Amino acid sequence: MRLVGDLRARARIRDAAVGRFAVDGFGATVRAVAADASVSPGLVMHHFGSKAGLRRECDEHVLALIREAKADRIGQVASGASLLETFASVDEFAPLVGYILRSMQEGGAAGREFVEHMVADAQVYTAEAVAAGVARPSQDEAARVRYLVLSSLGALLLSVTLDPPDDPRDLAATVRRFFDESSGPMLELFTDGFLTTDHMLDEYRQPRTT
Amino acid sequence: MRLVGDLRARARIRDAAVGRFAVDGFGATVRAVAADASVSPGLVMHHFGSKAGLRRECDEHVLALIREAKADRIGQVASGASLLETFASVDEFAPLVGYILRSMQEGGAAGREFVEHMVADAQVYTAEAVAAGVARPSQDEAARVRYLVLSSLGALLLSVTLDPPDDPRDLAATVRRFFDESSGPMLELFTDGFLTTDHMLDEYRQPRTT
DNA sequence: GTCTATATAATGATAGAC
DNA sequence: GTCTATCATTATATAGAC
Numbered sequence: 001m002r003l004v005g006d007l008r009a010r011a012r013i014r015d016a017a018v019g020r021f022a023v024d025g026f027g028a029t030v031r032a033v034a035a036d037a038s039v040s041p042g043l044v045m046h047h048f049g050s051k052a053g054l055r056r057e058c059d060e061h062v063l064a065l066i067r068e069a070k071a072d073r074i075g076q077v078a079s080g081a082s083l084l085e086t087f088a089s090v091d092e093f094a095p096l097v098g099y100i101l102r103s104m105q106e107g108g109a110a111g112r113e114f115v116e117h118m119v120a121d122a123q124v125y126t127a128e129a130v131a132a133g134v135a136r137p138s139q140d141e142a143a144r145v146r147y148l149v150l151s152s153l154g155a156l157l158l159s160v161t162l163d164p165p166d167d168p169r170d171l172a173a174t175v176r177r178f179f180d181e182s183s184g185p186m187l188e189l190f191t192d193g194f195l196t197t198d199h200m201l202d203e204y205r206q207p208r209t210t
Numbered sequence: 211m212r213l214v215g216d217l218r219a220r221a222r223i224r225d226a227a228v229g230r231f232a233v234d235g236f237g238a239t240v241r242a243v244a245a246d247a248s249v250s251p252g253l254v255m256h257h258f259g260s261k262a263g264l265r266r267e268c269d270e271h272v273l274a275l276i277r278e279a280k281a282d283r284i285g286q287v288a289s290g291a292s293l294l295e296t297f298a299s300v301d302e303f304a305p306l307v308g309y310i311l312r313s314m315q316e317g318g319a320a321g322r323e324f325v326e327h328m329v330a331d332a333q334v335y336t337a338e339a340v341a342a343g344v345a346r347p348s349q350d351e352a353a354r355v356r357y358l359v360l361s362s363l364g365a366l367l368l369s370v371t372l373d374p375p376d377d378p379r380d381l382a383a384t385v386r387r388f389f390d391e392s393s394g395p396m397l398e399l400f401t402d403g404f405l406t407t408d409h410m411l412d413e414y415r416q417p418r419t420t
Numbered sequence: 421g422t423c424t425a426t427a428t429a430a431t432g433a434t435a436g437a438c
Numbered sequence: 439g440t441c442t443a444t445c446a447t448t449a450t451a452t453a454g455a456c
Contacts, residue, residue, distance in 0.1 A: 107371040147395040154364025161317040185357040193403035
């Protein structure tokens with residue numbers, strides 16, 4: 001079957017590209033991707049037109065997979081970072097996590113969209129948590145959620161970037177280590193806070209009232 | 211004076227490189243640096259041996275300047291992120307902030323060292339704050355400080371990376387915008403916390419006691 | 421010290437055979 | 439659809455004149 005063969009080659013190249021980009025970053029060469037997919041560099045260009053075209057399809061494919069996986073576990077996910085932790089430990093999804101981390105690192109379209117989706121999701125979960133009395137209400141819900149997601153994902157990204165695994169295939173272990181080290185402090189910070197009192201906070205609450 | 215002329219050219223190239231790397235990332239070419247310094251590409255190689263050599267000297271120079279500047283304002287700095295905010299608003303230091311952000315983004319040696327220094331500093335400040343009764347004590351001071359620094363710097367980095375200024379010279383404005391948006395949520399989170407109670411936290415406090 | 425000219429290597433992309 | 443061969447560009451780095 002000619003069409004099936006075609007689709008399978010395309011998919012193989014795309015999957016190889018996702019893995020390569022995850023491991024080496026987006027500076028990875030078309031040649032390396034072709035080698036991983038056991039095809040010629042020319043075939044990559046034939047199917048995707050350009051490296052940018054390949055990148056675009058990888059972005060879309062990864063985002064689609066993540067959206068799909070999120071739908072399967074709706075309600076179970078509280079923060080973007082813990083989603084990535086869960087994903088990283090599933091072999092099948094590990095390359096996706098690497099790809100998304102690279103995308104956040106580089107500032108690409110996929111990274112931005114992923115973060116924005118995470119913020120949107122967290123907004124819903126937080127509202128539910130507040131309604132359930134599990135989370136405290138905030139002076140500015142939108143700003144709080146945004147900072148929580150940005151800081152959680154940013155801490156993970158920075159941790160992985162500054163201290164990457166020797167073998168990039170061990171990304172899952174690195175992600176897990178980060179969570180082992182930070183889940184304690186996070187819980188403590190989120191429950192007790194960090195400061196005792198702060199005059200600036202009073203001002204934040206009652207701007208120019210007193 | 212031959213020696214003075216030499217040193218001035220070296221310094222000019224190095225400063226140009228810091229600025230270029232800050233704006234374009236470390237993929238910036240030797241040619242671009244040479245053009246910014248108004249010298250030939252050959253002269254850059256003559257002075258620094260290789261692009262890697264140039265990079266090394268930039269790393270050392272930036273770290274030295276930051277160490278120096280930190281010494282000048284000892285005790286005034288609570289977190290790494292607010293240090294960068296202060297720096298970014300001073301025109302003279304703006305390229306340094308860009309350089310450090312790029313270095314954290316790429317995972318280079320300078321980024322790692324900068325973060326580690328920030329963690330070490332924050333450890334001292336936090337201990338003082340706890341002693342003064344301004345900050346709550348923690349179950350694991352080292353882990354808490356590390357997470358606070360990593361999340362603050364990570365949130366800033368991610369924010370700047372995902373939504374960079376149109377003109378890279380407007381980095382200061384972007385950094386300031388991030389702080390305007392997140393200082394409120396940070397203060398609230400740090401003072402009140404986020405969750406009401408959490409069973410997992412009890413376990414964290416008294417592991418296998420009950 | 422500084423420049424011009426060039427060597428060398430790698431990359432994205434194209435052309436055409438099969 | 440797939441490959442081989444090649445082009446054009448771009449990068450670091452070198453050599454040697456001034």
